[in-house]
Amino acid sequence: MLPxxxxxxxxxxxxxxxxxxxxxxxxxxxxxxxxxPVETREDEEQILxxxxxxxxxxxxxxFRARIKGLSPFDKVxxxxxxxxxxxxxxxxxxxxFQENSTIGQKIALTEKIxxxxxxxxxxxxxxxxxxxxxxxxxxxxxxxxxxKMAIETxxxxxxxxxxxxxxxxxxxxxxxxxxxxxxxxxxxxxxxLDVTEVYKPQRKYKRQAEAGELLEEESKVxxxxxxxxxxxxxxxxxxxxxxxxxxxxxxxxxxxxxxGMMEVSEDEDLQAAEELCxxxxxxxxxxxxxxxxxxxxxxxxQIVCLQxxxxxxxxxxxxxxxxxxSAEDHSEWFGPLQQxxxxxxxxxxxIMQKTKQLEELQAKHLEVKTGCEEAKSKLMxxxxxxxxxxxxxxxxxxxxxxxxxxxxDKLKALVxxxxxLKHQEQxxxxxxxxxxxxLQQNIENLKLxxxxxxxxxxERSFQFDKRHSVDxxxxxxxxxxxxxxxxxxxxxxxxxxxxxxxxxxTQYQKRFIELYGQVSATHKETKQFFTLYNTLDDKKVYLxxxxxxxxxxxxxxxxxxxxxxxxxxxxxxxxQIVDGIKQNRIKMEKKKQExxxxxxxxxxxxxxxxxxQRLYFKTVKDFKEECRKNEMLLSKLRAKGAS
Numbered sequence: 001m002l003p004x005x006x007x008x009x010x011x012x013x014x015x016x017x018x019x020x021x022x023x024x025x026x027x028x029x030x031x032x033x034x035x036x037p038v039e040t041r042e043d044e045e046q047i048l049x050x051x052x053x054x055x056x057x058x059x060x061x062x063f064r065a066r067i068k069g070l071s072p073f074d075k076v077x078x079x080x081x082x083x084x085x086x087x088x089x090x091x092x093x094x095x096x097f098q099e100n101s102t103i104g105q106k107i108a109l110t111e112k113i114x115x116x117x118x119x120x121x122x123x124x125x126x127x128x129x130x131x132x133x134x135x136x137x138x139x140x141x142x143x144x145x146x147x148k149m150a151i152e153t154x155x156x157x158x159x160x161x162x163x164x165x166x167x168x169x170x171x172x173x174x175x176x177x178x179x180x181x182x183x184x185x186x187x188x189x190x191x192x193l194d195v196t197e198v199y200k201p202q203r204k205y206k207r208q209a210e211a212g213e214l215l216e217e218e219s220k221v222x223x224x225x226x227x228x229x230x231x232x233x234x235x236x237x238x239x240x241x242x243x244x245x246x247x248x249x250x251x252x253x254x255x256x257x258x259x260g261m262m263e264v265s266e267d268e269d270l271q272a273a274e275e276l277c278x279x280x281x282x283x284x285x286x287x288x289x290x291x292x293x294x295x296x297x298x299x300x301x302q303i304v305c306l307q308x309x310x311x312x313x314x315x316x317x318x319x320x321x322x323x324x325x326s327a328e329d330h331s332e333w334f335g336p337l338q339q340x341x342x343x344x345x346x347x348x349x350x351i352m353q354k355t356k357q358l359e360e361l362q363a364k365h366l367e368v369k370t371g372c373e374e375a376k377s378k379l380m381x382x383x384x385x386x387x388x389x390x391x392x393x394x395x396x397x398x399x400x401x402x403x404x405x406x407x408x409d410k411l412k413a414l415v416x417x418x419x420x421l422k423h424q425e426q427x428x429x430x431x432x433x434x435x436x437x438x439l440q441q442n443i444e445n446l447k448l449x450x451x452x453x454x455x456x457x458x459e460r461s462f463q464f465d466k467r468h469s470v471d472x473x474x475x476x477x478x479x480x481x482x483x484x485x486x487x488x489x490x491x492x493x494x495x496x497x498x499x500x501x502x503x504x505x506t507q508y509q510k511r512f513i514e515l516y517g518q519v520s521a522t523h524k525e526t527k528q529f530f531t532l533y534n535t536l537d538d539k540k541v542y543l544x545x546x547x548x549x550x551x552x553x554x555x556x557x558x559x560x561x562x563x564x565x566x567x568x569x570x571x572x573x574x575x576q577i578v579d580g581i582k583q584n585r586i587k588m589e590k591k592k593q594e595x596x597x598x599x600x601x602x603x604x605x606x607x608x609x610x611x612x613q614r615l616y617f618k619t620v621k622d623f624k625e626e627c628r629k630n631e632m633l634l635s636k637l638r639a640k641g642a643s
Contacts, residue, residue, distance in 0.1 A: 049136035053079070053143050060147040072134055073106065076143070080113055080131075083146035087153045089116055102518075106132050117142065120149070201228050205282075223281050279319045549577065 050072055057065045057079040064082075065075045110128035117126060124141045131139060205227045400408060500508065553574070560570030 046134070046136045049140045050076075050134075053136060053140055056143055056147045057082075060150055073132070076134070076136075076139060077109060077113065077131065079143065080146060083143075083150040084113070084116055084120070086150040087120060087146070089120055103132075103515075122146075203228055219277075219281070222277070226278065226281055276319060280316070 053076060054065045057075070060079075060083065062079045062082045064070070064078055067075075070078075107128060110131040113131065114126055114128050122142060122145055124145060126138060126142050207223060207227065556570065560566045
């Protein structure tokens with residue numbers, strides 16, 4: 001009996017798996033009469049899955065699957081290995097120079113592939129015997145996932161390689177546009193720096209410390225702008241506030257004036273107020289020195305300690321007086337030319353406002369127009385859908401007219417009953433929700449009422465808690481005992497599973513027979529090699545003897561031909577050599593005939609044994625069939641006896 005190896009057990013397990021997945025194991029005989037198990041499928045689902053797998057591999061780019069000389073195992077395993085390698089996972093497999101492997105090589109190959117799949121986080125589980133047994137139903141989802149991962153990896157690597165190639169190109173090469181830009185960049189940067197240096201803000205005034213700190217944010221902003229020589233008006237909101245304040249004062253005097261004149265007077269008042277504020281802020285400013293070391297007026301005032309407060313007061317009186325004079329001269333601004341200019345400016349302003357309104361209205365018109373078109377398209381779709389529904393409704397009415405009226409009435413009654421049941425179910429659910437809310441409210445009320453427990457109730461609850469803890473401990477002990485028993489049961493089940501059943505033993509026997517056939521074939525091939533070697537060695541020995549004989553004849557021929565005595569002796573030696581060769585030839589032919597007779601005798605014995613073996617297998621098959629019939633008859637007898 002051959003020793004049981006791990007590879008043999010795995011091979012037998014793969015055969016058993018084939019039997020479970022729908023394979024049928026047949027039997028054939030080789031030239032020596034050994035039994036060879038042959039696998040056949042009962043359905044074509046595996047073939048369809050194999051075709052889908054090959055189509056997926058071809059679509060992914062594995063064109064080696066088109067080779068017709070390769071077996072399905074080599075195509076599928078090669079495709080899986082190619083996908084795994086494409087996904088940047090290493091697998092120690094060489095499929096380009098290793099095909100039609102033995103069982104041990106196939107098992108090692110499938111184990112390598114299955115060990116890599118969990119590292120790739122494959123969501124599908126696959127076993128080595130499923131790959132070796134060509135279970136394409138379970139292999140297909142794994143192939144599908146691997147092809148998807150391979151395509152995604154190639155896309156990512158394509159983007160990475162493209163970006164890397166662009167980066168490498170830009171390191172050593174450049175376009176003419178880039179060179180032109182580099183030349184123009186230096187000039188542009190220099191020009192920008194020169195412009196910023198020329199037009200940088202220069203401080204012309206400085207606010208005096210004696211003027212105090214400004215309170216309003218707007219005044220601080222205007223003061224800072226004035227220090228750098230920029231004069232800006234106040235914000236629009238302040239203008240509106242000032243205009244509103246002046247409107248109340250000028251209502252009576254402006255009733256007789258036209259509207260254009262009122263706007264002109266308001267603008268002039270605002271300008272006058274702004275000028276007054278600017279002058280007020282400027283009184284607190286001191287001019288900055290144009291050069292270092294130059295003495296400014298503020299510095300002179302501080303050195304001499306002049307009466308700055310008096311100067312400020314005089315400046316304020318001067319500003320107020322100038323504002324009064326400007327207010328008295330307002331009447332000169334109301335001339336026809338100035339009025340015409342103000343009216344033209346106001347009309348231009350109105351025209352700009354109207355054009356803006358027109359643009360806004362046009363934009364709204366376009367939006368409304370697009371919405372109208374969309375609504376029209378939706379209306380057309382709805383009308384087409386309604387026409388289709390009307391056609392279907394008319395077809396249904398025709399079918400209803402042609403159908404059986406009794407059956408239609410029954411269906412209508414059932415539909416009505418269904419709708420009624422749905423309505424009742426909805427009402428029942430609402431009632432259940434209301435009842436649940438009511439019961440929860442009652443429970444809360446009872447909890448509130450039970451808050452005032454007496455001492456006896458507390459003692460009773462304490463006893464209940466104590467009993468509950470004791471019962472809980474008992475339950476924990478029982479659970480521990482049950483867990484111990486479950487472990488013992490699991491150990492016994494594992495021991496029972498270790499003993500193979502009859503079907504497994506049968507599969508193991510078939511696999512061992514297959515392995516024995518492979519070993520015998522290898523042994524026969526080795527014996528043939530030994531026989532060939534011995535034959536060639538004997539042939540070499542005879543050829544060497546023949547060469548030596550010819551060399552000796554050639555060497556002695558000249559000496560033998562020199563005299564008549566030597567010639568006669570040479571001829572006698574040649575006759576003796578020829579006689580020896582003939583005797584050796586007769587012996588070899590006799591030996592050949594004996595070996596041939598022995599071969600024929602062994603062949604006849606082999607044919608007789610082969611007939612006996614076939615008769616044995618036929619007898620075993622008939623015996624199994626009779627046993628099956630016997631079991632069927634016994635089951636029928638038991639059924640009759642039980643009845």
